[in-house]
Amino acid sequence: MKGFGSLTTTSFTGKEVVELKRIQEGMLLVRSTGSLKYTLDEISYSLPIGKLPFYIELPNRSTIEVKQTDENKAFIASFFSSRSKFIQYLEKNLKATFAALGVIVLVLFFLFKYGIPAFSSFSAERVPLKYLDKLDGILIEQILSQTKESELSEEKKEKLEQYFRSFTTTPFKLTFVKGGPLKANAFALSGKTVIFTDEIIELMEDDKKLLAIFFHEMAHLKYRHVTQNIINSATIAAFSFFALGDIQGIVATLGTMGVHLMSLGHSREFEKEADKYAVYKLRENNISRSCFIEGIEALAKFYKRDKSSRVMHYFSSHPDINRRVESIEDLFQGENRLPCNF
Amino acid sequence: MSEVYEEVSKSSRVNVEALGGDYFKIWIVNIFLSIVTLGIYSAWAKIRTRKYFMQTTSLEGHHFDFHAKPIPILKGRVIAGLIFLLYLYGSFIHPFVGLIGSLLFFVTFPFFVVKSLKFNFANTSYQNIRFRMIGTVKEGYQIFIKNFGIQVVLSLIIAAVSVLMPDLIIGERKPGVQYETSQIVFTSISGFIVLFNMFYSMAVFSRFLSSFFNFIYGNTYYGGVRAKFHITKDLVSKKIVRPYIKGIFIALILFFILIVVGTLFFKSIPSLFVGFLSVGGTLFYLGLIYVGYKMTYNTFCIVWNNLEGDLGDCKTELIFTDYFKLTVKNHLLTLLTLGLYYPWSKVSMYGLKNKSKLISSSNFSLAVQTAEESESALSEEIGDAFDFDFDIGL
Numbered sequence: 130m131k132g133f134g135s136l137t138t139t140s141f142t143g144k145e146v147v148e149l150k151r152i153q154e155g156m157l158l159v160r161s162t163g164s165l166k167y168t169l170d171e172i173s174y175s176l177p178i179g180k181l182p183f184y185i186e187l188p189n190r191s192t193i194e195v196k197q198t199d200e201n202k203a204f205i206a207s208f209f210s211s212r213s214k215f216i217q218y219l220e221k222n223l224k225a226t227f228a229a230l231g232v233i234v235l236v237l238f239f240l241f242k243y244g245i246p247a248f249s250s251f252s253a254e255r256v257p258l259k260y261l262d263k264l265d266g267i268l269i270e271q272i273l274s275q276t277k278e279s280e281l282s283e284e285k286k287e288k289l290e291q292y293f294r295s296f297t298t299t300p301f302k303l304t305f306v307k308g309g310p311l312k313a314n315a316f317a318l319s320g321k322t323v324i325f326t327d328e329i330i331e332l333m334e335d336d337k338k339l340l341a342i343f344f345h346e347m348a349h350l351k352y353r354h355v356t357q358n359i360i361n362s363a364t365i366a367a368f369s370f371f372a373l374g375d376i377q378g379i380v381a382t383l384g385t386m387g388v389h390l391m392s393l394g395h396s397r398e399f400e401k402e403a404d405k406y407a408v409y410k411l412r413e414n415n416i417s418r419s420c421f422i423e424g425i426e427a428l429a430k431f432y433k434r435d436k437s438s439r440v441m442h443y444f445s446s447h448p449d450i451n452r453r454v455e456s457i458e459d460l461f462q463g464e465n466r467l468p469c470n471f
Numbered sequence: 472m473s474e475v476y477e478e479v480s481k482s483s484r485v486n487v488e489a490l491g492g493d494y495f496k497i498w499i500v501n502i503f504l505s506i507v508t509l510g511i512y513s514a515w516a517k518i519r520t521r522k523y524f525m526q527t528t529s530l531e532g533h534h535f536d537f538h539a540k541p542i543p544i545l546k547g548r549v550i551a552g553l554i555f556l557l558y559l560y561g562s563f564i565h566p567f568v569g570l571i572g573s574l575l576f577f578v579t580f581p582f583f584v585v586k587s588l589k590f591n592f593a594n595t596s597y598q599n600i601r602f603r604m605i606g607t608v609k610e611g612y613q614i615f616i617k618n619f620g621i622q623v624v625l626s627l628i629i630a631a632v633s634v635l636m637p638d639l640i641i642g643e644r645k646p647g648v649q650y651e652t653s654q655i656v657f658t659s660i661s662g663f664i665v666l667f668n669m670f671y672s673m674a675v676f677s678r679f680l681s682s683f684f685n686f687i688y689g690n691t692y693y694g695g696v697r698a699k700f701h702i703t704k705d706l707v708s709k710k711i712v713r714p715y716i717k718g719i720f721i722a723l724i725l726f727f728i729l730i731v732v733g734t735l736f737f738k739s740i741p742s743l744f745v746g747f748l749s750v751g752g753t754l755f756y757l758g759l760i761y762v763g764y765k766m767t768y769n770t771f772c773i774v775w776n777n778l779e780g781d782l783g784d785c786k787t788e789l790i791f792t793d794y795f796k797l798t799v800k801n802h803l804l805t806l807l808t809l810g811l812y813y814p815w816s817k818v819s820m821y822g823l824k825n826k827s828k829l830i831s832s833s834n835f836s837l838a839v840q841t842a843e844e845s846e847s848a849l850s851e852e853i854g855d856a857f858d859f860d861f862d863i864g865l
Contacts, residue, residue: 137533137599173538178523179493184536190599192536219500226496229503236506267566363560367552368510 132204134185134195136160147193149185151207156185158193176213177205179220241391245364246357246398253356261320261356268318269304279305279327289325292336293343296414301347305330313431315342317349319356332427337469341407341421348406354399361392397448401456408457418461420469422454482786482829487822489527491815497523498814514545525595528825538601539594551583566634573630577623585611588687597693606690614686618679622668629661673716677708680770688778698780702773711769718762726755761795768794775828789827797823 130151135144136158148159155168173186183195183205195201206214219225279286290303302322313328323346325339333339349355404425408418429450448456458466501516518539525535558576562569585608592604681704688700729751737744768791775787801816 175522176519178519178526179497181523181526184526186538186599192599216500216504219503220496223496226499230499233499233503233506263565267562359560363556366559367556 130204130207132195132201134193134201136191136193138189138191144194149193149195149204151204158187174208176209176217183208240368241365242394245361245368246395248364249357249360250352252360253353256353256356258320261353263320264356265302265318265320265322269322269324272324273306276306276326277308279307281305281327281330285330289330289336289339293340296340296344296410297347299347299351301350313428315346317346317355319353319359321350323347323350329428332431333424335420335469337416337420338424338427340416341411341418341424344407344410345403345421347410348403349399351406352399352402354403357399358392358396361395365392400447401453404453404457405460408460417467417469418457419466422457422466423469425453426450482831483531485825485828485830486529487527487825488529489524489818489821491818494523494818495811495814511545514541514548517541517544524821530597530830533598535595535597537595539590543590547583547586554579570627570630570634574627577627581611581615582608592691600694603692604687604690605692606686610686614679614682618675618682619672622672625664625668629664632657673712677712678704680711681707684774688774693780696780698778700774700778702777706773710773711766714769715762715766718765719759722755722758722762725758726751729754764795764798765791771824783831786829786831787824787827788829789824793823 132149134147134149136147137144145160150157150159152166155166155170156172158165158167167187171188174184177183177197180197182197183201185193185195187193195205197205209217219229286303286305293301293303300321302320304322304324305327306324307327313326313332315323315325315329317323323343325342329342330339333342404421407421411418411421447453497519501512501519504512505516518537518541521537521539525537528535554572554575557568557572559572561572585606588606589604592602595602681702684707685701688698691698691700730748733744733747733751737747768789772787772789775785778785797819801812801820804812805816
């Protein structure tokens with residue numbers, strides 16, 4: 130196999146056209162002044178980039194530039210394995226590039242939509258509870274630093290705890306706080322901790338609604354949603370660092386935005402899962418699902434999120450209120466819904 | 472006038488032949504193979520990207536090239552990536568692991584930066600002659616320690632005390648129990664240290680940038696010929712840091728005025744108030760982007776207008792309005808195409824910056840004569856890579 134290239138040396142500024150022959154030991158360089166034989170160890174070369182020429186570096190810092198023409202095709206190909214040729218084919222062929230783009234989109238979609246969540250769920254289940262309790266300790270310190278002490282009487286706190294405990298044998302740790310950025314809120318941490326604010330207790334009025342919210346939070350603990358979220362983020366960060374290293378700047382920002390929107394999507398799935406758990410637990414205890422629905426409706430009204438917005442839905446960690454109620458009603462297939470205080 | 476014309480006429484302009492469409496294909500294939508190989512190909516991808524840009528950049532008909540081998544990049548990437556992840560997520564495992572992660576990150580950062588610089592310089596060539604950066608890791612540490620040592624040590628002390636003595640952190644409250652004096656003292660000291668670190672870092676930033684650039688470019692060799700580069704702290708302060716701080720300050724004041732005006736006149740109409748504040752917030756954000764662009768532009772110009780040596784002097788004719796317009800256009804189109812415009816954006820910015828560079832009186836025979844003696848020193852630089860994007864600046 131032979132080809133033609135331009136030889137550049139450091140001793141002169143021009144270029145000399147040379148003939149090249151691929152021989153068993155390496156390469157034969159034919160110049161006007163004579164021929165030189167090089168073994169493959171003596172020369173250095175790498176796979177041409179896209180349509181750029183193939184460069185061969187000689188030991189004396191001279192370089193041969195071999196253009197990717199039809200007559201040089203076989204000569205260049207003789208230096209590379211079929212795997213390398215496949216990379217070249219992809220880089221030069223527009224259809225193949227778009228096919229690769231399609232595969233990227235599909236792989237990323239399935240990875241972020243199903244792969245990473247499945248991995249997070251699998252890993253979260255296997256984290257020992259004692260570590261999650263330690264993590265709760267760290268998180269609770271941060272929460273307490275932003276809130277005030279609960280103003281509920283010890284009697285009220287104890288009564289509520291007793292009430293919740295009468296419906297579950299699963300261990301939990303109840304904490305009450307007031308004010309700060311949390312306002313009317315209840316949430317679960319990663320281990321056994323469930324936090325209620327004074328404001329949500331005041332807003333719910335009825336203990337049965339609080340129980341419904343409690344069941345929802347217990348679902349977050351049962352399915353380890355917080356732990357799953359942490360593993361999700363760490364996995365996405367690791368994947369982005371190692372696999373998407375070539376994405377930079379604003380694309381990285383866009384990627385982060387996309388990943389963030391997907392994370393919010395996962396979060397909404399967690400909420401739906403917790404809603405489902407809560408209403409089934411209520412039915413198991415002969416309490417109307419209205420207690421949960423009225424509870425979340427009161428919260429939506431409190432936060433002025435009682436109107437549905439298709440766009441804002443995608444930027445929220447919780448599904449919008451109407452979707453939540455619809456999903457719950459779908460579970461009961463038109464079964465009569467009694468009022469909460471029935 | 473004729474003198475200026477003569478000077479310019481002797482200079483050679485850097486030429487760039489990279490095309491957005493060609494780079495798009497390379498970029499997509501790089502991402503595709505990196506994903507398929509779970510990140511392993513990313514080291515090869517990095518090299519192919521850099522090779523593409525170097526091989527399409529030329530001066531006086533001769534192109535640049537990049538010669539790195541992927542395995543050192545892959546190894547360095549894994550090490551740097553693990554330390555970075557430990558730094559980011561270590562505290563979720565245990566606060567102590569987080570502390571170790573932070574310590575490792577800060578302690579190894581200068582090492583990674585210097586090693587990456589040396590690696591990237593040593594693997595870049597022009598006319599078959601390699602560049603070299605002879606600055607040592609020790610000198611790199613000296614620069615970082617001199618400028619950021621105090622801040623890092625103070626931050627690590629606070630973090631270590633928080634981990635080892637969690638009772639000092641204000642947070643856990645019990646009814647009727649007052650804060651301990653030690654908690655109040657610790658919180659006050661922590662707050663003071665945060666403020667001190669912020670203002671001290673701002674105060675020494677000009678000194679840091681000037682010494683860092685002097686370290687990189689003053690230690691650069693092409694073949695056996697050393698570049699001459701020296702910029703003063705005052706120049707960096709005047710051209711880069713002060714305009715940046717001034718810009719942020721002006722943007723902050725304007726934003727504050729908007730909030731006051733909005734509160735005074737529109738608070739009774741919530742929708743108008745929110746709209747007014749959103750416009751103000753957007754303008755503030757755009758202001759920050761503008762000063763950021765200006766800072767990047769000024770940094771580029773300072774470096775290229777002060778780089779000289781026995782091979783000739785460097786100069787850039789980059790005009791800020793061209794740079795600004797292209798940056799805005801690139802960002803907008805990248806956003807509108809959901810990132811797919813990125814290759815064209817990268818190529819156009821690379822072209823604009825490099826085509827603005829003029830190198831006068833290229834005495835390359837001197838570099839060739841001295842290249843032999845510099846080759847033997849290259850092996851150490853070529854050996855390590857930690858995948859930080861500090862490179863030759865082309």
